[in-house]
Amino acid sequence: MKKNHLKIAVIGGGSSYTPELVEGLIRYYDEFPVAELYLADIEAGADKLRIIGELAQRMIDASGKPIKLHTTLDRREAIRGADFVATQIRVGMLDARSRDEKIPLAHHLIGQETTGAGGFAKALRTIPVILDICRDIEELAPGAFMINFTNPAGIITEAVSKHSRVKSVGLCNLPISTKMQIAELYGVPQSDMFIEIVGINHLNWTTRVLIEGEDVTEDFLNKLSGAKGTSMANIPDLEWDSEFIQSVGALPCPYHRYYYMKEEMYREISGHYQETGKTRADEVKEVEAELFEIYKQPEVNSKPAQLEKRGGAYYSEAAVQLMKSIYNDTGDIQTVNVRNQGIIPDLPGDVSIEINCVIKSDGPHALAPSKPLPPQIRGLLQVVKAYEELTIEAAVKGDYASALQALTIHPLVGDERIAKEVLADILEQNADYLPQFQVRAR
Amino acid sequence: MKKNHLKIAVIGGGSSYTPELVEGLIRYYDEFPVAELYLADIEAGADKLRIIGELAQRMIDASGKPIKLHTTLDRREAIRGADFVATQIRVGMLDARSRDEKIPLAHHLIGQETTGAGGFAKALRTIPVILDICRDIEELAPGAFMINFTNPAGIITEAVSKHSRVKSVGLCNLPISTKMQIAELYGVPQSDMFIEIVGINHLNWTTRVLIEGEDVTEDFLNKLSGAKGTSMANIPDLEWDSEFIQSVGALPCPYHRYYYMKEEMYREISGHYQETGKTRADEVKEVEAELFEIYKQPEVNSKPAQLEKRGGAYYSEAAVQLMKSIYNDTGDIQTVNVRNQGIIPDLPGDVSIEINCVIKSDGPHALAPSKPLPPQIRGLLQVVKAYEELTIEAAVKGDYASALQALTIHPLVGDERIAKEVLADILEQNADYLPQFQVRAR
Amino acid sequence: MKKNHLKIAVIGGGSSYTPELVEGLIRYYDEFPVAELYLADIEAGADKLRIIGELAQRMIDASGKPIKLHTTLDRREAIRGADFVATQIRVGMLDARSRDEKIPLAHHLIGQETTGAGGFAKALRTIPVILDICRDIEELAPGAFMINFTNPAGIITEAVSKHSRVKSVGLCNLPISTKMQIAELYGVPQSDMFIEIVGINHLNWTTRVLIEGEDVTEDFLNKLSGAKGTSMANIPDLEWDSEFIQSVGALPCPYHRYYYMKEEMYREISGHYQETGKTRADEVKEVEAELFEIYKQPEVNSKPAQLEKRGGAYYSEAAVQLMKSIYNDTGDIQTVNVRNQGIIPDLPGDVSIEINCVIKSDGPHALAPSKPLPPQIRGLLQVVKAYEELTIEAAVKGDYASALQALTIHPLVGDERIAKEVLADILEQNADYLPQFQVRAR
Amino acid sequence: MKKNHLKIAVIGGGSSYTPELVEGLIRYYDEFPVAELYLADIEAGADKLRIIGELAQRMIDASGKPIKLHTTLDRREAIRGADFVATQIRVGMLDARSRDEKIPLAHHLIGQETTGAGGFAKALRTIPVILDICRDIEELAPGAFMINFTNPAGIITEAVSKHSRVKSVGLCNLPISTKMQIAELYGVPQSDMFIEIVGINHLNWTTRVLIEGEDVTEDFLNKLSGAKGTSMANIPDLEWDSEFIQSVGALPCPYHRYYYMKEEMYREISGHYQETGKTRADEVKEVEAELFEIYKQPEVNSKPAQLEKRGGAYYSEAAVQLMKSIYNDTGDIQTVNVRNQGIIPDLPGDVSIEINCVIKSDGPHALAPSKPLPPQIRGLLQVVKAYEELTIEAAVKGDYASALQALTIHPLVGDERIAKEVLADILEQNADYLPQFQVRAR
Numbered sequence A, B, C, D: 001m002k003k004n005h006l007k008i009a010v011i012g013g014g015s016s017y018t019p020e021l022v023e024g025l026i027r028y029y030d031e032f033p034v035a036e037l038y039l040a041d042i043e044a045g046a047d048k049l050r051i052i053g054e055l056a057q058r059m060i061d062a063s064g065k066p067i068k069l070h071t072t073l074d075r076r077e078a079i080r081g082a083d084f085v086a087t088q089i090r091v092g093m094l095d096a097r098s099r100d101e102k103i104p105l106a107h108h109l110i111g112q113e114t115t116g117a118g119g120f121a122k123a124l125r126t127i128p129v130i131l132d133i134c135r136d137i138e139e140l141a142p143g144a145f146m147i148n149f150t151n152p153a154g155i156i157t158e159a160v161s162k163h164s165r166v167k168s169v170g171l172c173n174l175p176i177s178t179k180m181q182i183a184e185l186y187g188v189p190q191s192d193m194f195i196e197i198v199g200i201n202h203l204n205w206t207t208r209v210l211i212e213g214e215d216v217t218e219d220f221l222n223k224l225s226g227a228k229g230t231s232m233a234n235i236p237d238l239e240w241d242s243e244f245i246q247s248v249g250a251l252p253c254p255y256h257r258y259y260y261m262k263e264e265m266y267r268e269i270s271g272h273y274q275e276t277g278k279t280r281a282d283e284v285k286e287v288e289a290e291l292f293e294i295y296k297q298p299e300v301n302s303k304p305a306q307l308e309k310r311g312g313a314y315y316s317e318a319a320v321q322l323m324k325s326i327y328n329d330t331g332d333i334q335t336v337n338v339r340n341q342g343i344i345p346d347l348p349g350d351v352s353i354e355i356n357c358v359i360k361s362d363g364p365h366a367l368a369p370s371k372p373l374p375p376q377i378r379g380l381l382q383v384v385k386a387y388e389e390l391t392i393e394a395a396v397k398g399d400y401a402s403a404l405q406a407l408t409i410h411p412l413v414g415d416e417r418i419a420k421e422v423l424a425d426i427l428e429q430n431a432d433y434l435p436q437f438q439v440r441a442r
Helices: A018-027 A043-063 A075-079 A093-106 A116-140 A153-163 A173-186 A217-223 A242-248 A254-260 A262-276 A280-296 A305-310 A315-328 A375-397 A400-409 A416-429 A435-441 B018-027 B043-063 B075-079 B093-106 B116-140 B153-163 B174-186 B217-223 B242-248 B254-260 B262-276 B280-296 B305-310 B315-328 B375-397 B400-409 B416-429 B435-441 C018-027 C043-063 C075-079 C093-106 C116-140 C153-163 C174-186 C217-223 C242-248 C254-260 C262-276 C280-296 C305-310 C315-328 C375-397 C400-409 C416-429 C435-441 D018-027 D043-063 D075-079 D093-106 D116-140 D153-163 D174-186 D217-223 D242-248 D254-260 D262-276 D280-296 D305-310 D315-328 D375-397 D400-409 D416-429 D435-441
Strands: A006-011 A034-040 A068-072 A084-087 A145-148 A167-170 A193-200 A203-211 A333-339 A352-360 A363-366 B006-011 B034-040 B068-072 B084-087 B145-148 B167-170 B193-200 B203-211 B333-339 B352-360 B363-366 C006-011 C034-040 C068-072 C084-087 C145-148 C167-170 C193-200 C203-211 C333-339 C352-360 C363-366 D006-011 D034-040 D068-072 D084-087 D145-148 D167-170 D193-200 D203-211 D333-339 D352-360 D363-366
Touching: A006 A018, A006 A075, A018 A034, A018 A043, A018 A315, A034 A043, A034 A075, A043 A068, A043 A280, A068 A075, A075 A116, A084 A116, A084 A315, A093 A116, A093 A262, A093 A280, A093 A416, A116 A145, A116 A153, A116 A375, A116 A400, A116 A416, A116 A435, A145 A153, A145 A315, A153 A167, A153 A333, A153 A352, A153 A375, A167 A333, A167 A363, A173 A193, A173 A203, A173 A217, A173 A315, A173 A333, A193 A333, A193 A375, A203 A217, A203 A254, A203 A375, A217 A242, A242 A375, A242 B400, A242 B416, A254 A262, A262 B416, A280 A305, A315 A333, A315 A352, A333 A363, A375 A400, A375 A435, A375 B375, A375 B400, A400 A416, A400 B242, A400 B375, A416 B242, A416 B262, B006 B018, B006 B075, B018 B034, B018 B043, B018 B315, B034 B043, B034 B075, B043 B068, B043 B280, B068 B075, B075 B116, B084 B116, B084 B315, B093 B116, B093 B262, B093 B280, B093 B416, B116 B145, B116 B153, B116 B375, B116 B400, B116 B416, B116 B435, B145 B153, B145 B315, B153 B167, B153 B333, B153 B352, B153 B375, B167 B333, B167 B363, B174 B193, B174 B203, B174 B217, B174 B315, B174 B333, B193 B333, B193 B375, B203 B217, B203 B254, B203 B375, B217 B242, B242 B375, B254 B262, B280 B305, B315 B333, B315 B352, B333 B363, B375 B400, B375 B435, B400 B416, C006 C018, C006 C075, C018 C034, C018 C043, C018 C315, C034 C043, C034 C075, C043 C068, C043 C280, C068 C075, C075 C116, C084 C116, C084 C315, C093 C116, C093 C262, C093 C280, C093 C416, C116 C145, C116 C153, C116 C375, C116 C400, C116 C416, C116 C435, C145 C153, C145 C315, C153 C167, C153 C333, C153 C352, C153 C375, C167 C333, C167 C363, C174 C193, C174 C203, C174 C217, C174 C315, C174 C333, C193 C333, C193 C375, C203 C217, C203 C254, C203 C375, C217 C242, C242 C375, C242 D400, C242 D416, C254 C262, C262 D416, C280 C305, C315 C333, C315 C352, C333 C363, C375 C400, C375 C435, C375 D375, C375 D400, C400 C416, C400 D242, C400 D375, C416 D242, C416 D262, D006 D018, D006 D075, D018 D034, D018 D043, D018 D315, D034 D043, D034 D075, D043 D068, D043 D280, D068 D075, D075 D116, D084 D116, D084 D315, D093 D116, D093 D262, D093 D280, D093 D416, D116 D145, D116 D153, D116 D375, D116 D400, D116 D416, D116 D435, D145 D153, D145 D315, D153 D167, D153 D333, D153 D352, D153 D375, D167 D333, D167 D363, D174 D193, D174 D203, D174 D217, D174 D315, D174 D333, D193 D333, D193 D375, D203 D217, D203 D254, D203 D375, D217 D242, D242 D375, D254 D262, D280 D305, D315 D333, D315 D352, D333 D363, D375 D400, D375 D435, D400 D416
Parallel strands: A006 A034, A006 A084, A034 A068, A084 A145, A145 A167, B006 B034, B006 B084, B034 B068, B084 B145, B145 B167, C006 C034, C006 C084, C034 C068, C084 C145, C145 C167, D006 D034, D006 D084, D034 D068, D084 D145, D145 D167
Antiparallel strands: A193 A203, A193 A352, A333 A352, A352 A363, B193 B203, B193 B352, B333 B352, B352 B363, C193 C203, C193 C352, C333 C352, C352 C363, D193 D203, D193 D352, D333 D352, D352 D363
């Protein structure tokens, strides 16, 4: 797509993550020369947007790169004519996330931002807003790529693919982290490594590892014995059982802990909440408050180290790598969320999957998995994907039946009576953000 | 297949259910004129076989039908040249079932004969024996139909279809009971009704109901509001929530209660066990002891009414109907377990499904479902089927990894740490019946 | 659907076939008590409609059955509130068919009414009219079943299923003829026979034959050695080669001769045309003229024997059987054209197939084939189905590209240069009937 | 796979193509440092092998590269411990090919080396020999990659994949030629271009063209209007019709001319044969005689220019690129023949397809096509693939029925009577090479 005047819009530009993104854009400027960078946010985020905007401007000034920065509360201005629209919104902000984590706990379920009943609630709030953004992109920047970081990223990607004509790619920092950790484990540069990642967002498996072209998958699974394996800042770090990992025949992703170690994860999360009165959202709020204090300081003109505590490492790396590869028609392999279309024949054709793709200027081209999925992976993947399909149906149509079924078949709920109670709480406590359920929410 | 000298072999002929089967054979003699009936059992069941044999002889004598009865401990004699081989075995007898129910309870899981960790243990014990029987049928009665009632009937049918050349059909009394209950609900004879049943054994859904050709599915789902719906003697009878049933869009089978109402079912079962010190198997043992006392009485020459308490109503009805329709090339519709072959495209081709079939003399011809399965049905079906595939793999190969994964992804377990502990108990307490796991079981 | 006042509409009621249909309605009156029979036709067919109407009235009078007959040029009046709408139209009448047969011959291709370039032209003319009729049914008789005899019946069924909400079933006399011939071959009543027919309209295979429940397929294929096999009045009757039939492993339908014996069929058809200057349509015109002379005679009050020369034997049998089974919720097996939906997994889900179905009051329920299709059947089926899909696309959208590709890949054309020339002639000579291609046609 | 001592075996090393391969190995020595090069051939080719061996030695000597050359009549010696086994055999040599071209002509069919009845005969002769070679590789070099150039390359790849455990990749010079021609058309280096090729060997379509990341497919199809498009030395170069190409929506490969322009191709080929008394094989024999005269000359120490007349340009380029990318774990995209496994969901999972692949050290990883195949491509692909499956079945089992069906459904035959006659000639004239058909051949 090489072109002279590259414009990027960031929807949710007032996010505390934005400095990382800006830092990436500066670092890779030579290969990806952004001319115009628009940070857009809503009225309620105006203050944060101002702080972030000032910090970003200082960072750009310090770098000497000729990136022109704009902050705006007018989303359409940001989108108009953009080449890339990055979406990193949080409908209802951290308060809503805090509720997403607490409601399930009140029903003795895991409360988590992106999966289970919490992730479900987030999806209900977020999908309508994202589809609104898509309407703007279709009108004002029909050729743009939408790069979505907003969670639950797989569900959002699928909703966009099913209900809009926008070219979108869903992105998560988890695959890139997994690659880095495996490369470190083997002491090789990433370029000497190839790993096969198959699944859906926050539920993928590393099914093969090649180091310098040698298939070391078996050795790799042995190495993980008793190790904590890959980890994310957000997820309590329980060890994988060696025999269990062998029996999977693949490395589960960190989020699998919520499924495979459901009981212990619940105890950890609810225990922590009972002890401290805080969930992860509450702690993130504190981290963010600190961060914004730092961001405000006029002498700060680079991404502060404290940002790492926030989680989401490599988000910017993942995002800039993807845009850079599209821009330069690079043809390298990245693991992103795309429409299935038969690549995983065990899932419907119109759903999103997370899969290795060759990134060309027209977007990602998926690599077919080298082997059929074994039943232990297939079965779990299918039931969680069915949950995702129902969640999208519920979010788009405000359909209570789909919502109730989504929660009922989700492995972290799995009981219709509990599902019904949790759903009642979710609909009530999110009523302001769920106009599509208006009648029901009362 | 009409022929002069019809021979039937019943493997597990000493079962307390046998009188019901005999009663059915007598009742339908004119359409299905059995010449030779062999009841075969193992040494350990010799006493029961003798009692059953004597009762059966009295029943036949009283009927005046020229059925020649044989009891034998030599399975091969029974099978040689048979037209139908009915299998109704219980490897490890009721003591093993009692353990199947108690081991899961010790890990705070539902303990049930055919599903969850209990059904899994039963499958591990049963599959090798059933495949042994298949070897005999392949050799001694290669044209015979094997009619399998042994639970878990779907898993057994799939194991036979994957690992033998025997023509087999899996049978359950649940679909026939569902039909009877719906017919009663509408006050029509079964012949005026058509219901679509789709799924797998003990996890099927009634997706459409036609009464006198009118599609009354919606009305039917309304009618179930608050009703106890269909029920089985074996399953605690919790009411279905009206809104929930509407959201499924189909009638779940009674065994769905273990999935959809997991928590409450667990409380019921474990509560009952704590109160009485007994599980269902223990109670069945008492019922059986009583039954055999009655069976022994020389004046008893018909199926005693007490047999109904035993559960399994209509087993004989289902079995005789099936054999009768094959024998007479009837072409009526029955719901049985057969190889999928694309009929439910969401499942692999080589697995078993429970589906409406037209019964011809060459066996069942499956009727394609009238609509694709909705995600709420598809997802649950897929994950449970994956569990079943893994269970068969584990049972046939004695493969620990498959066994661990089977339990881990089963919705009634769903946690690898618990799965591992339960599996250890299952392997240890069933060591005598699991030579295929010999090395591990120690 | 049992009801008091059964109304049937016949679109194309002036057809010479109608007396057969009327005869069937009279014969089966007790089981299928038609109260109102509407024969509708277009202005151009008014004379024929009058003659047919008068004959039909005499037939009904002679029978004493209380069927009320109406003839009308107002299609909507006929359709309003109908329970069944039978469509047997011929857009462009026999003159158009004559052209359909002659245009291909001019390019050294087989010219035939329902397949190849001739059937293609017929489809282009017919689909828009049929979809117009569907619009009326959707509005005026939304619950009606449309029973389509109009050729090419498979393509029409698929077009209706893809582009309307009408419940339609496609019907052909070929499967019923095949059954009758096989029953005769074995000297058994049809009720003692079961044959498996798989494929698409005018391209189906009889893959299994069971006589009194015995699988005699192999014997059956042997029996056909050198025999003329099944035949249709319309199709030159070349003998099947014994070795060839064995290698197919199934009985091809009579229309297969156009594919499997392409060269000889071409020689026969073109030879006959060169000799007589007539194609089948021209001969049918003469037969029809004769028939209508007979129909006019006031003393004729039954279906005249001469109708048999017309071809299309058992059309009425097939039609009345189907309507009767729907009306009575019979549950018998008939071979009809329905939406695939995965029943033949080698074809797309939304296409039409010809397959054994259990006929219930809500319509046909397809029986899954007992075995996967072998490559020799699969490959031919797939390429002809792709032709059909392209033809429908061309007919509905007036899309030249689809039309050209349809002809190019059809095995009876198979060359793009010839396809282009034939297509030009078809579009030009049918311009009056192809408004959708308007721009191009000039 | 980087390793110290790289060994390559070339089976059919006496081929006139070998100097091109040797030239490639020399040119890319730095990236692909072959230590041992074995040229193996059969007794009948000993003379040619000696001449090629001497030329190759002079070439290597002139290059100064430390490649150690061996010639041998002992295939097993060549294979033992090899890293790559290149197969470029011609069972029956050019005399057999000449017959393959003439037999079809005698029946008014296109006679061609790799497709139609000619390609079919070649497959029957070649598959058993290739599978013999596979047995040796399985035993003596189980880790080796087999790089197959032997035609029909797609069928051979599929036979190997279905009937051996050898890791094999099928290779054709056609995709690389297409890429070169398109790059030339747009005046860009290949690195700035991405084209999507989908299909099977000698029947693939270029469905998308991206130049510098811009999708120019539409423009590309326009550009081809009236142009001769891509071409191969072996294929009469008829122009594509502009309107036709638009209607395909993709660039057909040169071999498509045999299908899409069947009539004209037949006239060309048979006309040329009638005029000259020679088929392509006869001409190639003359070219080869000339070539070997040149090869013999002691002063020749490089690939002679005359080799280009032979056809098969870029064969060596394709082969060395593939081995080099595997060796270096390059990750570039090449179009090769691999097992389908769902990548083209319209074809069975176990067949071979020709598709873009990312080449890693463990072999090719297929890129999923970006869009479902349209019916015009799908239908033709499916019927030709069914032909290929039947051909493999026939070749492996010596099964006459499969052979007859293969020819009958092939679009270049398409008539069972002609198929039967051609098949009789093929079996008779190839009797020496078809022991699997022994009984029949007499």
